[in-house]
Amino acid sequence: MLQVGQLNQYYGSSHTLRGVSLSLEQGQCLALLGRNGVGKTTLLKCLMGVLPVAKGHVSLEGCDITKLKPHERAALGIAYVPQGREIFARLTVEENLMMGMATKSARKASTIRDEVYELFPVLKEMLHRRGGDLSGGQQQQLAIARALLADPKLIILDEPTEGIQPSIIKDIERVIRLLRQRGDIAILLCEQYFDFAHALADKFVVLSRGEVVASGSQEQMDHEDVKRHLAV
Numbered sequence: 001m002l003q004v005g006q007l008n009q010y011y012g013s014s015h016t017l018r019g020v021s022l023s024l025e026q027g028q029c030l031a032l033l034g035r036n037g038v039g040k041t042t043l044l045k046c047l048m049g050v051l052p053v054a055k056g057h058v059s060l061e062g063c064d065i066t067k068l069k070p071h072e073r074a075a076l077g078i079a080y081v082p083q084g085r086e087i088f089a090r091l092t093v094e095e096n097l098m099m100g101m102a103t104k105s106a107r108k109a110s111t112i113r114d115e116v117y118e119l120f121p122v123l124k125e126m127l128h129r130r131g132g133d134l135s136g137g138q139q140q141q142l143a144i145a146r147a148l149l150a151d152p153k154l155i156i157l158d159e160p161t162e163g164i165q166p167s168i169i170k171d172i173e174r175v176i177r178l179l180r181q182r183g184d185i186a187i188l189l190c191e192q193y194f195d196f197a198h199a200l201a202d203k204f205v206v207l208s209r210g211e212v213v214a215s216g217s218q219e220q221m222d223h224e225d226v227k228r229h230l231a232v
């Protein structure tokens with residue numbers, strides 16, 4: 001459903017992505033791995049249309065979206081949970097969630113909302129708290145929940161475990177596993193934490209200095225080889 005072909009991106013004269021290609025099918029989880037600064041976030045921003053690409057193409061369900069704006073990609077079913085979460089700190093949890101449903105009819109929205117409360121019961125308890133008053137882990141859950149409320153075909157998660165306490169990492173892992181089992185959504189999971197990615201991914205791509213240096217199925221995800229690429 002997602003095809004990325006020979007993507008190149010520059011920040012000024014710095015060549016940040018060098019011919020990156022990958023593909024992802026509905027119901028699959030792809031782990032995008034690599035150490036700090038190799039271009040993972042840049043790639044995700046290019047997929048969401050937040051950054052332009054210099055060369056290459058991105059297609060979703062056979063439709064070329066390379067030149068589309070972020071809101072057009074969102075309307076086609078891509079949801080993006082950025083690194084740092086970017087929730088609205090002054091809005092309540094409920095208002096943050098409603099932002100994710102801006103395009104839904106009231107009836108559909110309430111059904112989706114029930115599903116999200118099942119996935120993240122803690123959010124139901126905190127509906128009237130301000131987003132900025134939640135812990136980092138709860139904010140991450142809120143950001144994922146808000147993205148899911150748009151009912152996406154593809155969800156892009158940029159380092160959801162970064163700075164999060166282990167008990168909430170387990171909750172997030174459980175949610176990603178449930179989404180994968182549902183089979184109607186593709187998951188692009190950017191991670192530095194090998195064990196988390198290994199437990200969830202069907203396939204993986206490792207980036208180093210803007211290039212794909214390893215890729216394959218979960219079974220081919222050789223611990224030592226991949227960890228070598230992740231080690232500082």
Ligand SMILES: Nc1ncnc2c1ncn2[C@@H]1O[C@H](COP(=O)(O)OP(=O)(O)OP(=O)(O)O)[C@@H](O)[C@H]1O
Pocket residue numbers: 011014016034035036037038039040041042043083
């Ligand atoms: N707006 C920008 N302008 C110029 N260079 C940038 C910009 N954003 C990122 N870079 C550089 O591009 C390279 C790739 O950055 P990117 O954030 O994509 O890496 P990353 O793999 O996501 O790392 P991290 O895990 O730290 O987020 C880095 O060298 C970074 O310093």
